[in-house]
Amino acid sequence: MSDLGRQARKVADGAEDAADSKPFIIAARAGYVAAGLLHILIGVIAVRVASGGSGSPDQAGAMSSLASTPFGGILLWACAIGCCALALFLLSEVFFPPQRLDGKEDVIYRLKNGGKAVVYAAIGIGFAQYALGGGGGGSTQSTSAALMASPAGPALLLAIGVGILIVAGYFVYSGVTQKFEEHLSGKPSGSTGKAITTLGTIGYVAKGIALGVLGILVITATVTHDPEKSSGLDGALKSLQEQPFGVYILGAVALGLIAYGVFMVVRSRYQRM
Numbered sequence: 001m002s003d004l005g006r007q008a009r010k011v012a013d014g015a016e017d018a019a020d021s022k023p024f025i026i027a028a029r030a031g032y033v034a035a036g037l038l039h040i041l042i043g044v045i046a047v048r049v050a051s052g053g054s055g056s057p058d059q060a061g062a063m064s065s066l067a068s069t070p071f072g073g074i075l076l077w078a079c080a081i082g083c084c085a086l087a088l089f090l091l092s093e094v095f096f097p098p099q100r101l102d103g104k105e106d107v108i109y110r111l112k113n114g115g116k117a118v119v120y121a122a123i124g125i126g127f128a129q130y131a132l133g134g135g136g137g138g139s140t141q142s143t144s145a146a147l148m149a150s151p152a153g154p155a156l157l158l159a160i161g162v163g164i165l166i167v168a169g170y171f172v173y174s175g176v177t178q179k180f181e182e183h184l185s186g187k188p189s190g191s192t193g194k195a196i197t198t199l200g201t202i203g204y205v206a207k208g209i210a211l212g213v214l215g216i217l218v219i220t221a222t223v224t225h226d227p228e229k230s231s232g233l234d235g236a237l238k239s240l241q242e243q244p245f246g247v248y249i250l251g252a253v254a255l256g257l258i259a260y261g262v263f264m265v266v267r268s269r270y271q272r273m
Helices: 001-021 022-050 059-067 072-095 103-131 142-147 151-178 179-183 190-222 233-241 245-272
Strands: none
Touching: 022 059, 022 072, 022 103, 022 233, 022 245, 059 072, 059 103, 059 233, 072 103, 142 151, 151 179, 151 190, 179 190, 190 233, 190 245, 233 245
């Protein structure tokens, strides 16, 4: 092996050891707590909206709400660090998978963890932006309008909408079949274990419904060439109110998102890492 090859191997081994270190694992687990807190806040805001109040039940609304608390700055930075650490951990799973998989399984495993890494990195950056006193960037409508004006924009938006629907279906499937339990290790038995499973089941299905509505709105906005209809998670949840018995549907989904958030906090303890 050449000197360059040995150096590369040494760097790779060092990165793998760092990803497996206890302090890093603790920081990565904190990312699940941060994601859980985010979903709890989104759910609480959605409950408020269902009750006739105001607010934006989405990531921006949740982070803004957290920023307004007495220790908001500290919490935002802690959440940012946790999410970025989790993103790095998931990225390490792409390059250093814990077990050898063959063919399609290996590709799916790496793609899945790579996708999750991007999501948590984006959430971490969002937390950091609010911690620095900024916001979450432009609105979903303005982004959609810009994409629709570009030659390949509509096709890209359609692909995004379909992708969101696929993810939504996976969440519902994982909740109904309780597939999420495959990622847990050391989950307690008895009533505590059943409570964790129930939280996960309700939470995954609720998030799947919310994402499903979001995906439909993105596709509808693209087909009708109306960016106003692509209004993000905030618009997706609020659109549920416009349906028959919409207040109750929104309330149920909101409580489900809170359940998902609580499950994510619990998941930080039992996630297989």
